Amino acid sequence: MTFIDVVNLLINGCIEGLLIALPTLALTLVMGIARFPNAATGDYMTLSAYAGIGVQALGTTSILLAGLGAIAAGAALSIVFYLWVFRALRGRAPVASLVASIGVAFFARSMLTLFVGHDQHTFAIPLVRAWNFGGIRLLPTDLYVAAVALLAMLLLFAMLHLTPIGRQMRAIADNPDLARACGIRSGRVLLALWATVGVLCALGGMMFGIKAVVSPEFGWELLIPAFAAMIVGGIGSPVGAVVGAVLLGVASELSVPIVGPSYKIAVAFGLLLLVLLVRPRGLFGRALVAR
Amino acid sequence: MSSPITRRDVLLAGAGLAAASTLPRVAFAQDAGTFRIGTLCPITGAGSPFGSGMQKSIEAIVAEVNAAGGAGGRKLELFNEDSQTKPDAAVLAAKKLIEVNKVQAILGTWSSGVTLAVMPLTEAAGIIEMNCSGAPSISTLDTKDLVWRFQATNDRFGQAFAVIAEKRGYKRPATMAFNNASGIGNAEGFKKAWEKKGGKVVAGVVYEPNRPSYRTELQQVLAQKPDVIVTGSYLPDSTIILREWYQSGQPTQWIMPGWAANPDLVKAVGNEVVEGLISVDSVSNENAQSYKAYGAAYQKAAGKEGSTNVYAAMTWDMVMCLALAMEAAGRGATVAQINAKIRDVANPEGTKVYTFAEGKKLLGEKKKINYEGASSRLDFDQYGDVTPDFGMFVIEKGVLVRRDVISI
Numbered sequence: 212m213t214f215i216d217v218v219n220l221l222i223n224g225c226i227e228g229l230l231i232a233l234p235t236l237a238l239t240l241v242m243g244i245a246r247f248p249n250a251a252t253g254d255y256m257t258l259s260a261y262a263g264i265g266v267q268a269l270g271t272t273s274i275l276l277a278g279l280g281a282i283a284a285g286a287a288l289s290i291v292f293y294l295w296v297f298r299a300l301r302g303r304a305p306v307a308s309l310v311a312s313i314g315v316a317f318f319a320r321s322m323l324t325l326f327v328g329h330d331q332h333t334f335a336i337p338l339v340r341a342w343n344f345g346g347i348r349l350l351p352t353d354l355y356v357a358a359v360a361l362l363a364m365l366l367l368f369a370m371l372h373l374t375p376i377g378r379q380m381r382a383i384a385d386n387p388d389l390a391r392a393c394g395i396r397s398g399r400v401l402l403a404l405w406a407t408v409g410v411l412c413a414l415g416g417m418m419f420g421i422k423a424v425v426s427p428e429f430g431w432e433l434l435i436p437a438f439a440a441m442i443v444g445g446i447g448s449p450v451g452a453v454v455g456a457v458l459l460g461v462a463s464e465l466s467v468p469i470v471g472p473s474y475k476i477a478v479a480f481g482l483l484l485l486v487l488l489v490r491p492r493g494l495f496g497r498a499l500v501a502r
Numbered sequence: 503m504s505s506p507i508t509r510r511d512v513l514l515a516g517a518g519l520a521a522a523s524t525l526p527r528v529a530f531a532q533d534a535g536t537f538r539i540g541t542l543c544p545i546t547g548a549g550s551p552f553g554s555g556m557q558k559s560i561e562a563i564v565a566e567v568n569a570a571g572g573a574g575g576r577k578l579e580l581f582n583e584d585s586q587t588k589p590d591a592a593v594l595a596a597k598k599l600i601e602v603n604k605v606q607a608i609l610g611t612w613s614s615g616v617t618l619a620v621m622p623l624t625e626a627a628g629i630i631e632m633n634c635s636g637a638p639s640i641s642t643l644d645t646k647d648l649v650w651r652f653q654a655t656n657d658r659f660g661q662a663f664a665v666i667a668e669k670r671g672y673k674r675p676a677t678m679a680f681n682n683a684s685g686i687g688n689a690e691g692f693k694k695a696w697e698k699k700g701g702k703v704v705a706g707v708v709y710e711p712n713r714p715s716y717r718t719e720l721q722q723v724l725a726q727k728p729d730v731i732v733t734g735s736y737l738p739d740s741t742i743i744l745r746e747w748y749q750s751g752q753p754t755q756w757i758m759p760g761w762a763a764n765p766d767l768v769k770a771v772g773n774e775v776v777e778g779l780i781s782v783d784s785v786s787n788e789n790a791q792s793y794k795a796y797g798a799a800y801q802k803a804a805g806k807e808g809s810t811n812v813y814a815a816m817t818w819d820m821v822m823c824l825a826l827a828m829e830a831a832g833r834g835a836t837v838a839q840i841n842a843k844i845r846d847v848a849n850p851e852g853t854k855v856y857t858f859a860e861g862k863k864l865l866g867e868k869k870k871i872n873y874e875g876a877s878s879r880l881d882f883d884q885y886g887d888v889t890p891d892f893g894m895f896v897i898e899k900g901v902l903v904r905r906d907v908i909s910i
Binding site: 216219220223226227230329330331333338339340341343348350352419422423424426428429432433464467468471472473475476 | 741748751
């Protein structure tokens with residue numbers, strides 16, 4: 212194992228981490244503001260990616276158009292399910308919304324497979340050789356994926372910290388009752404939240420689809436790693452989501468030379484346990500106080 | 503004409519229902535004239551390209567057997583279900599076939615996961631199971647010798663890979679295996695066979711399903727500079743691996759099983775990436791008369807050439823073996839007695855036969871027969887496994903071209 216191999220592993224870990232960071236952000240935002248773990252996050256990704264594939268199937272090879280289609284579909288889907296399902300469950304125990312979100316996930320996936328079947332799909336993108344810097348290999352597609360993920364995060368943080376709607380979101384996350392007393396209308400804020408969640412899922416789905424293959428189960432399969440990343444980073448913390456996802460990605464990749472590829476996922480979960488032992492609220496989480 | 507429902511009506515209806523519920527059993531006892539076969543082909547799901555053809559092939563041969571007067575004095579009766587290529591759905595369907603339809607054999611399970619899930623049920627019911635699955639563990643889990651496999655085991659696929667690698671002059675092979683019974687079976691089978699030939703496998707990884715990338719796994723294997731990589735893989739992971747390998751720019755060759763390296767893979771990654779890739783799949787017993795009979799029947803039933811569906815040839819042989827074994831076991835034989843005759847009618851020593859009528863005639867004359875199948879020579883070993891021939895397909899300009907047939 213040379214230094215160059217380690218650098219390559221590090222790059223893989225970062226890219227995979229950034230990829231997982233997008234759905235993790237969607238999860239953690241819902242967790243912080245709407246206060247339930249949204250198990251349909253993965254299937255929003257899947258459906259958005261299929262929307263992107265659908266745009267390409269219309270005859271264009273433009274990945275940008277496909278991406279825009281995916282984003283529109285993701286946002287629409289997320290808002291529809293909010294208005295249809297999750298809005299009615301507001302104010303009830305989180306477990307009601309959690310169970311409903313599992314139902315939404317199954318429903319969305321079943322509708323998808325009913326119409327498009329189980330076959331895998333791929334985005335039409337030209338394959339290019341990696342740039343080779345003395346053994347350190349950089350894939351242009353990976354850089355593209357990383358750039359989009361980073362840009363999305365930048366925009367999200369700008370929205371959360373620089374715009375009124377972001378401020379209102381953070382206020383609700385902090386203390387819903389106080390926010391209401393201050394005259395923040397939660398309906399509007401929640402619409403904005405779900406639209407954001409849809410966009411994040413769509414971007415995550417697109418990036419995954421570009422890197423791997425689009426199949427009806429891929430989003431659901433990504434749910435567990437995203438949950439783990441959210442917990443490591445601290446529930447409800449956007450910064451934590453990104454750091455947690457990248458940390459788990461890098462840790463599992465770097466462990467490959469030692470434990471082999473079959474156990475790298477176990478290493479990620481080992482790290483999760485370790486973080487929870489030392490810091491139960493996660494890296495960036497706030498201590499939970501009983502209200 | 504409104505007549506209110508009286509208590510008497512309800513009682514009568516109840517008594518009627520109770521009587522009706524005992525009917526199937528009575529009917530069954532009187533109906534010793536049929537042998538009940540359940541089919542559990544993958545009509546939907548990952549096996550759907552093959553499933554309907556497999557079922558049609560069974561229907562065609564059952565009609566032929568019945569037209570020849572049935573087997574062992576009995577007609578064959580079919581009950582069709584869809585495995586959906588999913589173990590959970592297949593278990594429900596198998597339960598229905600066993601408990602409601604009282605079938606005496608289940609035919610046509612395709613994926614290893616489905617066969618492994620259905621096996622405990624058929625074993626508990628003491629009925630025959632015939633499948634097209636590859637997982638090596640099916641051989642050893644079949645403790646009552648009721649399970650018959652018409653597809654090559656993954657272990658044999660591995661041996662075929664080794665023969666091809668040797669023929670093509672590769673010196674430094676590496677393996678990549680999907681982490682399940684089938685994937686690891688392929689890679690281990692190759693390693694065993696290759697090392698027996700005195701070779702050495704330079705690297706091997708087992709990778710997890712559903713990952714966004716396999717770069718790290720590839721990096722580990724490519725670091726040993728293999729001249730060929732042998733995989734036990736499926737379509738989605740092969741797509742990702744080949745794309746990432748191509749992008750890495752390091753030259754090597756690939757040998758993959760046919761269920762991964764197929765036209766869908768070419769479509770997913772493009773002609774340039776898969777140029778020269780070797781795809782290995784079992785091929786039917788194409789020169790046998792039984793294959794010609796199957797081909798003609800399949801053309802009629804499914805409207806396609808018999809060669810488009812190797813699994814339909816296997817299901818054809820399933821019914822044939824079963825019917826000949828019934829004939830050999832004689833009138834009124836139990837499932838266990840029929841099961842015990844399957845090797846007798848399919849394995850050597852005996853006159854080679856290719857159709858049911860031929861076999862029935864010779865069995866009537868108390869002669870020993872050896873059915874030569876449409877799918878393979880069909881000689882079952884101690885585990886109830888067969889050894890078909892393998893086709894070596896090379897992908898040239900996006901098309902799979904058969905370049906060689908390998909017997910192991």
